[in-house]
Amino acid sequence: MDPGMQGLEPGLEPGLGSQFFSRGTNVLYEESNAPQAAFFAPLKKVMLPPNTFQGKVAFITGGGTGIGKGITTALSSLGAECVIASRKLDVLKGTAEEISSKTGNKVHAVQCDVRDPVAVKNAVAEVIQVAGHPNVVINNAAGNFVSPSERLSANAWKTITDIVLNGTAFVTLEIGKELIKARKGAAFLAITTIYAESGSGFVMPSASAKAGVEAMSKSLAAEWGKYGMRFNVIQPGPIKTKGAFSRLDPTGAFEKMSIERIPCGRLGTVEEIANLAVYFCSDYASWVNGAVIRMDGGEYVSMAGEFNELKKVTKEQWDVMEAMIRKTKGS
Incomplete structure (x- = not known):
């Protein structure tokens, strides 16, 4: 049985409910040795009701692969007419045909270099010509690589910030101006990362650019609400997608280390991010504006806590520590 078909609610159409949304990249969750992972098994079906986005247009940058493809699949399965954009038109067309054949809804491919x-x-x-003014805008296009900051050239910095920060700004401002002229509203969503909040060594351009995207989203949430626009942000933790992990973790060492420090004991899935994304962009979230939501299995707080490394203390070490505490109290 297709795992996405398990637990299907009565009355929920299989096509819209799960089977088109259970083709995500396999993650180490299924192979994880962490016993707690069994408590946090990811659901791989769309959580919102069928036709939630019927009659709506969604524009997704970076929609041909990874998280963008997952979000597009979810939106299309819920009735949206989707337009996906990136530099690689052949990839876009393949993804558009694949998703449309499964959901029965139109998916358009538009070539665009967001820089x-x-x-x-x-x-x-x-x-606007092929589908109309978008009701949903997903700024997902990104670029990243790992490098010691002292090795970064001006061009390396510019490459990442042009895609992530400038690209998001160009798309947001251009669509926003068109919406204002047409007197139409929309829900905007940006995909950033947990280290946009903390900063991170070795990915400094990405951290800086993503932090800028979050500041822009919060700024426009305050300014453009009067035009009927909402702006929210998702900060994913480690999501195993082919593109990101091939560049950032070619040996697999980071993946293992990540799982060890994530309290839920596994990586995230594209479907989980997509479900949160479609909620943010739906009418169910019409009062959510200017929010930044971390979705990382607890990784951020696990790394941030001053004493969280005490989880590595053995029983014998704890016994010694408790004996010392008792002795101190008795003196």
Whole structure:
């Protein structure tokens, strides 16, 4: 049986409820040695009711692969007419055909390099022409690599910040201006990362750019609510997708280390991020604006706690410590 079909609620159409949404990248959760992982098994079906996005248009940057593809699949399965954009038109077309064949809803492919404001302007005009003004905008396009900061060139810095920060700004501003002229609202969502909040060595351009995206989202949440627009952010923890992990963790060492420090004992799944994304962009979240939600299995707080490393203390060491405490109290 398709694992996505298990636990299907009565009356929920199989096509919209789960089977189109259970094709995510396998994650180490299924192989995890952490016993607690069994308590936190991810659900791989769309949580919102069928047709939640019927009659709505969604625009997703970086929608051809990974998290963007997962969000597009979820939106399309819930009735949205989706437009996905990235630089690689052949990848986009393949993804669009794949998703559309499963959901029965139109998925358009629009080539766009988000670093180029002219390309963004042309892409937005094409979106409006083929599908109409978007009701949902997902800023998911990103770029990243691991490097000691002292080895970064000006071009390396510019490459990442142009995609992540400038690209998000160009897309958001261009669509926002068109929506204001048309007097239409929309839900905007940005995908960042948990280290946008903390900063992180070895990915300094990405951390800086993602932090800027979060500041932009919160700023526009305050300013553009009057135009009917909402802006929210998801900070995913480690999600195993082919593109990201091939670049950031080619040996698999980081994956193992991540699982050891995540209290839930596993990596996240594309489907989980997609479910939160579609909630944020739905009418069920019409009062959620300016929010930044961390979704990481507890990794951030696990790393942040001053004494969290005490989990590595053995029983024998605890016995010694308790004996010393008792002796101190008795003196």
